Amino acid sequence: MKSRESVVSAHHNYLVNQMLAPGFLIGNPVSKDEFYFLADVVLPGESEPKICSRLYDAHGGFILEMEAREIVQNPSGCLRQPFPGGYRIVTPSGESLLNVQTESFANGFLTRIQGKLYDQGGKLRIEPYYDAIQVHGEVGLWLKEPFRKK
Amino acid sequence: MNIVVCIKQVPDAPSIRMDRERMTIIRDGVESIINPLDRVALEAALDLKQKEGGTVSVLTMGPSQSEEALRESMAAGADQAILLTDPLFAGADTLATSKVIGSAISKMDPFPDLILCGRQTIDSDTGHVGPQLAEELNLPQVCGVTEIHVEMNALVVKQLSDGFQNTYRVSLPALLTVSMGLNVPRHIPLGDLEEAFSTARVIRWGLKDLKLQREEVGFSGSATTVLRLYKPPQKRKGEIVSGSSQTLAENLIDKLVSLSILDEDEAE
């Protein structure tokens, strides 16, 4: 019987590849011109997801780089629009690139990410799947501890 | 509609006494009755027969004495009674019991449209035989039914379960177990009882009639074993007070005060 396996946290999880995970990392965060997507571990006491990423379009063109609550490099002038429970990143023409929404339970949180994300080669790495995302290519590195200790 | 009702003869619970020295049940003078919820099941069957036509058969697995329960059911209006009895059936857990009863029902021609059982018995109280019988016969089940309505080839039933009232449509053939509240069993006139005990015929089937193997029935066919029986340990060593009802009532009031449920100062 085939079976997929992950780790689940009592406090906060992301929904990715139809599984719960405390955190995950795809791609290469260290290099300055490569795609990466980091959904970092959220510890008890915190309630907001920590998403850092370098986004590219379907042709491999660089779009933006974001770190947690802000966009740090933004050549095309995208906007970060918060709404109750989350935020979305939209292009100047209003197209939604990324949607991050956190559901609150009595004792914990679940963050659903939606978006169609390409890497620097124009290859599709993340795409929407029902109410969350499916990751393509290499198996994402499941995180058990926070990657970036801020 | 052809209905089979599974019943069990059980000791009338309040009259069980224990010989505490020898850890045995004192069976002298203990009345045997049809398990109360099985009476409710039988009543439901007779009700359906009245409305839809058909036959009601009652069936039980037990020692010879269980025949009394079957005759009583015939007196209430059942058309056919079958006793499943064999020394090898003894010591069965519900796995083995459902095997025996299921085999008997499979032997019936025509196969029933509906099987009714009481949800649980007052002696062993597991409530397992109904669902396990449904599984043995590969039938859909609903347990703890409080209402039954007939539709074309199906029944619409209501069930109270864990704080919800559920309504289901169940296709036939099916097995239902019934709860209190479904009906109030009819009183059986003495004359009908006398007739059932003198003239009614009870069919008897044993291991060979059911074409089962020894390993499938009774103690051998069971998966669970009782390791030991014992008295429950007493955790509270409370005080026991005797006296006149006045004294006892006063004692109670004092206790309520000490627990702060009543205030001390209220004068009588």
Place this chain on the structure above:
Amino acid sequence: MKTKQSRDWEGVWVFGDYRNYFQNRVTLQLIAKGRQLARDLGTEVTVLVLGSQIHQYAMEYTAHGADAIMVVDHPNLKNYQVETYVRVVSQLVQNFRPEILLAGATAFGREFFPRLAKRMNTGLSADCVALEIDGSKRLLIQTTPAFGGDLLADIITPEHRPQMATVHPGVFEERIHDHEARARILYPEVDVQAEERVQLIRSKPDQSRKGGLEDADVVVVGGKGLGSKENFQMLFELARLLGGEVGATRPVILSGWAEENRLLGQTGKSVKPKLLITAGTSGAVQYTTGIQGAETIIAINRDPHAPILKMADLGLVGDAKTVLSLLLEKLRKRL
């Protein structure tokens, strides 16, 4: 199934019944006990979660002590349905081979587990009040009330696996919620085919659920020893005066003196009030299982040898009806 290789079966599984989650704590109680049993066996406790969009419960069970969570998330599992669930769980059990499988003795559990046990040709004990491991043989000792109530039976399932049991709510204590807890989570690929022969038409909360017996601070219970339905009615006034609720024993329900949702005991409700007054009840284990969690128990019975008197904190030997009438007189004057 019957097996000579019981060594191949490993692990303690608990079925996650998450309906009415915050009120219904039995799964959490079983996770705590299951964890202890697993440690005694040198293994882990896994909680099965079947349903649709059940992420919250996977996280809650993690917080309450699960070592692993096994999830089957599918729209066909949204409503609890016996055969659909039996189909899924039996596939999981056949594949993963847990040695022990536990569920709370909720109405669903008591309908689902027997069918599942039969599907897998294994033994099941109902409504256990204790569970322990016999380490030398890796056997689960399942303790249930027996013989209509006066005794306890220790039951084992020597040659079949898994060893299955449903457990009475309120017997074990849950572990407190731990926000830092983590668990492994598995998503097995199973065939989830809905049972078509039983269709749920509608489901609504049971309105007749009288006043929350389970939440009352004071519970007053009557047994057949009260003598009549009229005498039983006294309990309603007593409950009102003391700010409590009325409970009943099985013989009382069968006699039509009270409705079934007042039933306390093995097949009824379990209560843990501050005070429980039990009048005219003899003390069958099937009943006392439902009240043993009360802080203080006062019992009234005219038989000095009635078991209830020994299990109470205060036992009054007298005629229940008379003592209660006098008590009511005195209370009416005071309050």
